[in-house]
Amino acid sequence: MAxxxxxxxxxxxxxGSAPVxxxxxxxxxxxxxxxxxxxxxxxxxxxLGIDSVYVENILVLTLMYAALSQxxxxxxxxxxxxxxxxxxxxxxxxYATTLLLVKFGIPPxxxxxxxxxxxxxxxxxxxxxxxxxxGHYYTIATIVIAEIASILVLNWPWAGAxxxxxxxxxxxxxxxxxxxxxxxxYFYFVLALAAVTWLATWLIEDSKWGYWWRAVKDDPDAAxxxxxxxxxxxxxxxxxxxxxxxxxxxxYAEFVSYIDPDSVMNLxxxxxxxxxxxxxxxxxxxxPALGAAIIVPLSELTRSYxxxxxxxxxxxxxxxLVMVIVLLRPEGLASLLRRRPGAAVP
Amino acid sequence: MSETLxxxxxxxxRFGGLAATDDVSFAxxxxxxxxxxxxxxxxxxxxxxxxxxxxLPSAGTIRFEGEDVTALPAPARCAxxxxxxxxxxxxxxxxxxxxNVVVGALARLANPRAARHKAHEILDFVDLASRAERPAxxxxxxxxxxLEVARALATEPRLLLLDEVMTGLTPSxxxxxxxxxxxxxxxxxxxxxxxxxxxxxxxxxDRAIVLxxxxxxxxxxxxxLVRDPAVIGAYLGQRxxxxxxxxxxx
Amino acid sequence: MLTASSIAQIMVSGxxxxxxxxxxxxxxxxxxxxxxxxxxxHGEFLMLxxxxxxxxxxxxxxxxxVAVPIVMAALFVFGAAVYLxxxxxxxxxxxxxxxxxxxxxxxxxxxxxxxxxxxLTPNYRSIAHSWLGSRTFALGPIYVPAPQLVGALISIAxxxxxxxxxxxxxxxxxxxxxxEDADAVALVGISxxxxxxxxxxxxxxxxxxAGAILASFYYIYPNVGGPFxxxxxxxxxxxxxxxxxxxxxxxxxxxxxxxLTAVILPSDLKEVGVYAVYLAVVLFRPRGLFGSI
Numbered sequence: 001m002a003x004x005x006x007x008x009x010x011x012x013x014x015x016g017s018a019p020v021x022x023x024x025x026x027x028x029x030x031x032x033x034x035x036x037x038x039x040x041x042x043x044x045x046x047x048l049g050i051d052s053v054y055v056e057n058i059l060v061l062t063l064m065y066a067a068l069s070q071x072x073x074x075x076x077x078x079x080x081x082x083x084x085x086x087x088x089x090x091x092x093x094x095y096a097t098t099l100l101l102v103k104f105g106i107p108p109x110x111x112x113x114x115x116x117x118x119x120x121x122x123x124x125x126x127x128x129x130x131x132x133x134x135g136h137y138y139t140i141a142t143i144v145i146a147e148i149a150s151i152l153v154l155n156w157p158w159a160g161a162x163x164x165x166x167x168x169x170x171x172x173x174x175x176x177x178x179x180x181x182x183x184x185x186y187f188y189f190v191l192a193l194a195a196v197t198w199l200a201t202w203l204i205e206d207s208k209w210g211y212w213w214r215a216v217k218d219d220p221d222a223a224x225x226x227x228x229x230x231x232x233x234x235x236x237x238x239x240x241x242x243x244x245x246x247x248x249x250x251x252y253a254e255f256v257s258y259i260d261p262d263s264v265m266n267l268x269x270x271x272x273x274x275x276x277x278x279x280x281x282x283x284x285x286x287x288p289a290l291g292a293a294i295i296v297p298l299s300e301l302t303r304s305y306x307x308x309x310x311x312x313x314x315x316x317x318x319x320x321l322v323m324v325i326v327l328l329r330p331e332g333l334a335s336l337l338r339r340r341p342g343a344a345v346p
Numbered sequence: 347m348s349e350t351l352x353x354x355x356x357x358x359x360r361f362g363g364l365a366a367t368d369d370v371s372f373a374x375x376x377x378x379x380x381x382x383x384x385x386x387x388x389x390x391x392x393x394x395x396x397x398x399x400x401x402l403p404s405a406g407t408i409r410f411e412g413e414d415v416t417a418l419p420a421p422a423r424c425a426x427x428x429x430x431x432x433x434x435x436x437x438x439x440x441x442x443x444x445x446n447v448v449v450g451a452l453a454r455l456a457n458p459r460a461a462r463h464k465a466h467e468i469l470d471f472v473d474l475a476s477r478a479e480r481p482a483x484x485x486x487x488x489x490x491x492x493l494e495v496a497r498a499l500a501t502e503p504r505l506l507l508l509d510e511v512m513t514g515l516t517p518s519x520x521x522x523x524x525x526x527x528x529x530x531x532x533x534x535x536x537x538x539x540x541x542x543x544x545x546x547x548x549x550x551x552d553r554a555i556v557l558x559x560x561x562x563x564x565x566x567x568x569x570x571l572v573r574d575p576a577v578i579g580a581y582l583g584q585r586x587x588x589x590x591x592x593x594x595x596x
Numbered sequence: 597m598l599t600a601s602s603i604a605q606i607m608v609s610g611x612x613x614x615x616x617x618x619x620x621x622x623x624x625x626x627x628x629x630x631x632x633x634x635x636x637x638h639g640e641f642l643m644l645x646x647x648x649x650x651x652x653x654x655x656x657x658x659x660x661x662v663a664v665p666i667v668m669a670a671l672f673v674f675g676a677a678v679y680l681x682x683x684x685x686x687x688x689x690x691x692x693x694x695x696x697x698x699x700x701x702x703x704x705x706x707x708x709x710x711x712x713x714x715x716l717t718p719n720y721r722s723i724a725h726s727w728l729g730s731r732t733f734a735l736g737p738i739y740v741p742a743p744q745l746v747g748a749l750i751s752i753a754x755x756x757x758x759x760x761x762x763x764x765x766x767x768x769x770x771x772x773x774x775x776e777d778a779d780a781v782a783l784v785g786i787s788x789x790x791x792x793x794x795x796x797x798x799x800x801x802x803x804x805x806a807g808a809i810l811a812s813f814y815y816i817y818p819n820v821g822g823p824f825x826x827x828x829x830x831x832x833x834x835x836x837x838x839x840x841x842x843x844x845x846x847x848x849x850x851x852x853x854x855x856l857t858a859v860i861l862p863s864d865l866k867e868v869g870v871y872a873v874y875l876a877v878v879l880f881r882p883r884g885l886f887g888s889i
Binding site: 082129132133134135136137140141143144145147148151152154155267271274275278279282311312313314315316317318319320321322323324326327330331 | 682695699700702703705708710711714818833837862864865867875879882883887
Binding site: 025211214215217218219222223225227 | 449
């Protein structure tokens with residue numbers, strides 16, 4: 001079927017048995033999935049052994065940032081368009097969920113989905129003008145757009161303006177997505193969200209879109225010559241990324257029961273969504289989760305134990321740590337776990 | 347279905363006031379192996395980009411298999427069956443050799459598993475199977491060229507545009523390259539190749555098109571072209587014959 | 597009431613502010629043009645310069661104008677040190693080098709803010725007495741505060757000096773050469789590392805100049821770099837990364853747009869005008885006004 005070049009003349013031969021390493025690839029994929037399932041189960045069992053609300057809070061935040069960073073990774077890690085304005089989608093999710101609940105009495109579950117869809121549509125609409133921008137011009141455009149949105153909401157009385165919106169207390173129930181004092185149900189929701197974003201990434205890695213996105217990231221012109229419609233690829237990645245980010249935003253609104261532009265739409269948040277992926281490894285499967293698992297507890301702990309005095313020591317530690325990790329391991333900490341970046345799909 | 351695979355009529359491409367490609371017309375038949383030669387600055391790469399869809403012409407038409415593809419961008423031309431390599435190798439360095447070829451295979455196959463299978467076949471065909479797992483960035487120059495060809499072949503083209511694939515190769519590498527080109531041709535794929543290295547191109551191709559200053563200077567069988575005074579004149583001042591390993595240009 | 601003279605006042609004010617924005621931005625643009633690195637700690641460089649000026653005023657009773665050369669020299673050294681100690685490592689990253697640069701300087705920014713907060717407290721500071729102080733010049737019906745006017749003039753002078761440096765000196769030629777092909781310059785005896793370090797020093801020195809000027813009429817606190825940095829990034833991108841003239845032109849545009857927007861919209865919305873202008877410009881010119889990269 002496929003004559004070898006070194007054959008003296010093309011022979012009607014079959015090129016050997018099944019592709020070399022084909023089953024090794026499937027084994028690796030299965031291994032990843034099994035590892036993820038095991039981690040999921042272990043994480044699900046965590047609350048049983050933990051009594052402290054403080055620790056539960058850290059766990060929830062860690063998982064949320066894992067989900068956020070994984071979503072960011074889809075557009076920026078795999079597709080290579082570095083957005084530092086993802087707080088826009090987080091804010092859309094937070095505000096959509098909250099406004100639908102507070103103004104129209106619509107349960108948060110619908111709000112999550114509605115916010116996600118709205119964010120995806122916004123991402124598509126923005127993609128049209130923005131994706132023709134390259135490199136830093138694109139990044140700054142994302143920053144600027146998020147800032148505009150934040151400023152607009154700050155001046156929009158119906159949406160609470162600078163005062164923000166408080167979510168009123170409701171009887172604890174899954175429908176109302178409120179649970180009194182317990183953080184455990186929030187933990188399970190956000191664990192599920194993190195798992196879903198991981199799964200989406202895992203599916204992407206071995207999908208047509210995944211290959212195309214990585215090709216676009218490496219060399220858009222070469223990708224085009226192989227039939228990849230770059231623009232459409234980026235739009236799909238943007239919409240998917242925005243959807244999950246917004247769902248997390250809606251979740252966060254319910255979790256803290258109060259939102260304002262400063263807490264759900266600011267630039268710092270955009271940077272914090274990207275940071276775990278950078279530390280853990282952009283464009284890798286485990287990077288964002290690993291990065292979140294390290295940086296979020298660390299940031300919370302330093303803030304609580306060192307930063308309380310307002311002396312900025314927590315910032316010193318945090319900033320130094322980010323620098324050290326990024327410089328020592330540019331490809332991310334996930335590379336310590338297994339294969340080198342860019343290697344081996346058999 | 348006409349017997350012409352590719353037809354250019356009056357294709358012109360201007361940059362500012364300069365016409366890098368000037369009223370170029372020619373045709374290729376299915377399965378032909380044609381060389382595109384000319385001195386430095388003749389506009390060979392521009393012409394390649396025009397055929398591949400990386401550039402759109404300022405004037406003229408391009409027809410492929412009877413269809414007017416002049417306005418189609420590169421991805422659509424790939425879908426129609428035109429594939430190309432790049433003069434400066436552009437591999438996807440964050441991916442392995444196999445994954446690079448898979449990207450090409452996905453132009454025709456939606457299923458990644460089928461695409462991987464096909465990629466393995468293609469790597470066998472170009473003799474890169476032993477390197478399948480390696481990161482593409484680690485390959486030698488000659489192997490990278492081979493990878494580019496493999497990637498393009500994975501899209502199942504009927505016309506393959508090879509941009510100076512032989513440049514900078516050692517004699518033994520060049521020989522393997524020639525064998526590869528012949529093997530591709532045996533699969534029925536038409537090839538248009540830009541080359542500087544005369545000793546390689548002339549014995550290999552059915553016929554050649556000579557470009558000079560963006561225009562078609564002459565076209566015909568290689569043995570006739572090397573005796574054509576106009577062709578020789580165009581090359582005077584550059585060189586009369588080149589040696590293997592000449593630096594790329596044009 | 598919007599009279600012709602009040603509009604003129606606003607525009608003059610915007611122009612002067614814009615010239616200072618340009619000065620803040622040009623260092624960023626220079627570094628990017630030289631080596632394709634965006635310094636995410638740029639705002640913190642500004643903050644450090646402001647604190648240094650404040651410290652010299654407080655400790656040595658040096659007027660900000662006098663302190664300018666000292667602060668510039670200090671920032672020059674600091675900038676070169678940041679390159680040698682941090683950025684040169686970031687640039688060695690084979691993968692994700694863009695993100696590594698951004699986040700290593702981002703980490704530096706947070707570290708610097710933390711250090712400022714730790715050693716200097718979060719309190720707002722200002723320089724109480726300076727020679728220019730609260731003097732105001734009157735140009736017809738328009739009042740121009742002396743510090744802003746002098747600052748704007750210094751900025752223009754700095755741009756001129758920078759232009760001379762780049763076009764007339766060997767160092768300027770070395771910068772151009774390194775910008776074009778950083779790996780090839782070694783062949784002509786130019787040390788890429790040295791040019792980069794000096795480039796960072798120069799970029800930091802320029803923002804140090806801006807900081808010294810700003811310190812005489814602006815509040816100084818650990819996070820003061822943030823808003824300035826954002827404006828600087830937008831200015832650089834608007835003008836085109838790597839273009840010195842672009843930074844100047846864009847700075848002026850940003851200053852004017854900001855001032856005029858504040859007239860039409862509530863003042864906390866004034867940045868929206870600037871952002872909108874940026875988006876409008878890159879829609880038609882994806883590389884900014886004068887960018888070639």
